[in-house]
Amino acid sequence: MNINKWTLGLAAVGLVSLTSANAEERLVPVMTALSSTTLSGYVSTSAIWRPGNNAVSPGRLYDGNVYNGTKQDGFNLDVVSLTLDKPLDEGQWSAGYHVQTLIGPDATGRGTGLIFGDGVNDIALNEAYVALRVPVGNGIDLKMGQFGTFVGYEAFDYYKNPNYSRSYGFWLEPSAHVGVTASYVFNEIVSAMVGVGNTFSTPINGRAAKQSDKYYLAMVTLTAPESTGFLKGSTLSLGYQNGAPAGGIGHNVNYYIGGNLATPIAGLSVGVAVDYAHYGGFADLNGKAIALYLSYQATEKLKLNTRAEWAEGDSGIFGTTFTGAAHDDLGAITFTADYALWQNVVTRGEVRWDHDLTGSGLIGGHKNSLTAALNVIYKF
Secondary structure (H helix, E strand, O other): OOOOHHHHHHHHOOOOOHHHHHHHHHHHHHHHHHHOOEEEEEEEEEEEEOOOOOOOOOOOOOOOOOOOOOOOOEEEEEEEEEEEEEOOOOOOOOEEEEEEEEEOOHHHHOOOOEEEOOOOOOEEEEEEEEEEEEOOOOOEEEEEEEEEOOOOOOOOOHHHOOOOOOOHHHHHOOOEEEEEEEEEEOOOOEEEEEEEEOOEOOOOOOOOOOOOOOEEEEEEEEEOOHHHHHHOOOEEEEEEEEEOEOOOOOOEEEEEEEEEEEOOOOOEEEEEEEEEEEEOOOOOEEEEEEEEEEEEEOOOOEEEEEEEEEEEEOOOOOOOOOOOOOOEEEEEEEEEEEEOOOOOEEEEEEEEEEEEOOOOOOEOOEOEEEEEEEEEEEEO
């Protein structure tokens, strides 16, 4: 009988007997699968100060006053993220999986359905899917389960974004879907993703009112190749999504144009995002947002990020405030300084100014909203 070192070690501490060493035939494949699984995550914390008596602008997720309680004028635990990942390898019939769990107040606002929670001490899944590769052409990569939405310049994970606070466009976009996606890289310039899910921003396994209604997603991305000089690596993405809301009637539609432009100035890049959303059903609301991003790597440790944005929509689309105006206009400028003091730690300070462009009383009856924030994230 061939007994491997793993079985001998277990036998030495009395966890298995050598007479039952045939169990190693089951242990070996299990340990092989676990050996390629990685554990990663982050802890995001913040402190936010709202000087004076100004209100918080609507259209702000995760640092405003909706879904996860107020974060203003105090210290906050934003979220703890734990991820188990077995990525696809280079094999023709490669398989893997991805599971991201959220713990803390932001798990509520994600809208994907809670595993456990009381509105503050919450646990939820951000993504959980099986990944598969089909060896057709350059390889079709499939995901089945719960996955993040296609459209958008910004992500849920704080450290992936240039700023701590989210944009108005992020407010208009879906969050996650349960379904299946396929992605394909045609060449170094063109790649595409398509997918179908149950509903718009679904809770896990949510359904539309009509069984036949589904949510459809598509994205095409163009990437500038090496031959374009300083523009190499620049991207342009075009996204479209259309489908039923969870449990509701009508259809929601999202259009998205976004990308990053490299510049001949070392360390400087420009980003742009254009979002349009239509929420069908009883509300029948429309909204749009445009954001311009400037990012400058000033030194090895210091990065400066600026976002200027404008949004317009039917009354109520950016929050629970219905002003009665024909439409509401908002503008905002956000300055963020990111300085790497410690290894694996994001430390950044941010000042954001929101302005009610129509004077409709959208910002709690005020014209302006000013906030200052400190965001500290440890990644592992």
